[in-house]
Amino acid sequence: MLASFQHSIMSSVPISQPSSHVPPTKQRWKPVLLKVGVVLFVVWLAFVSFMWRTMKQPPERFAAVMSHMPVPAVFLAAPFETMWVRARAGELYPGDIAPAFNLQTLDKTSHIALSSLNARGPVVLVFGSYT
Amino acid sequence: MSFLAVYILEAHPSDVWQMQSNLKDNVVFASPKNEEERAFVAGACVRKLGIKFPAVLDGFDNTVEKAYTGWPDRLYLIDQNGKVAYKSRPGPFGFEPDELKAALKGIAPGNTQMQKAEVRLQK
Numbered sequence: 264m265l266a267s268f269q270h271s272i273m274s275s276v277p278i279s280q281p282s283s284h285v286p287p288t289k290q291r292w293k294p295v296l297l298k299v300g301v302v303l304f305v306v307w308l309a310f311v312s313f314m315w316r317t318m319k320q321p322p323e324r325f326a327a328v329m330s331h332m333p334v335p336a337v338f339l340a341a342p343f344e345t346m347w348v349r350a351r352a353g354e355l356y357p358g359d360i361a362p363a364f365n366l367q368t369l370d371k372t373s374h375i376a377l378s379s380l381n382a383r384g385p386v387v388l389v390f391g392s393y394t
Numbered sequence: 395m396s397f398l399a400v401y402i403l404e405a406h407p408s409d410v411w412q413m414q415s416n417l418k419d420n421v422v423f424a425s426p427k428n429e430e431e432r433a434f435v436a437g438a439c440v441r442k443l444g445i446k447f448p449a450v451l452d453g454f455d456n457t458v459e460k461a462y463t464g465w466p467d468r469l470y471l472i473d474q475n476g477k478v479a480y481k482s483r484p485g486p487f488g489f490e491p492d493e494l495k496a497a498l499k500g501i502a503p504g505n506t507q508m509q510k511a512e513v514r515l516q517k
Contacts (some may be wrong), residue, residue, distance in 0.1 A: 385472060
């Protein structure tokens with residue numbers, strides 16, 4: 264009797280199924296964080312790629328683009344110095360023959376040829392501008 | 395040994411990419427529109443900075459700057475054989491006079507390494 268009673272009780276009382284598994288809060292956020300991370304990484308890659316292409320442009324073009332950028336942030340957001348050194352490497356390397364030139368002096372009274380200076384010994388060239 | 399300044403296109407002209415540091419130092423010049431204007435700014439530079447060695451102007455087509463990728467600033471050492479002995483990294487990061495100094499010592503007559511290299515080449 265008790266067995267049948269137990270049986271009837273057991274069959275009438277729905278056995279609560281384990282509730283659908285609710286992951287803890289941390290695990291629920293993991294996929295979201297992963298997606299956000301991937302998106303941020305892709306955006307960063309696109310920014311670095313843009314900066315690289317800009318650095319390879321002629322100086323006037325590069326300067327025009329940089330004038331619209333938040334300069335300190337750009338230096339932090341991208342490996343700026345590494346990229347800049349590579350972008351501005353040029354085609355001239357130690358051991359190469361220095362390209363000849365013959366340029367006018369500032370007072371425009373004469374010209375100076377690299378070869379004439381080099382005939383007297385080593386020459387230090389300082390490239391730059393006032394600004 | 396000679397030093398030569400090669401004045402090239404402006405790094406931070408006021409009409410393109412003005413820098414706060416230049417404003418503070420009152421170095422405000424728009425992009426030169428011709429060789430005369432470039433010569434004017436170059437003259438101001440040489441006077442204000444007290445540059446004592448000769449300076450020349452790159453042509454307005456920037457041919458020499460392109461050949462040497464000198465922009466915005468760069469140091470080169472050309473040895474007695476007309477070859478590039480030292481090429482700095484591009485400015486502003488690479489403008490390091492101490493590196494140039496070391497390169498100058500490297501090609502100086504009496505430098506032991508250079509002498510050994512010369513002996514090897516002669517053999």
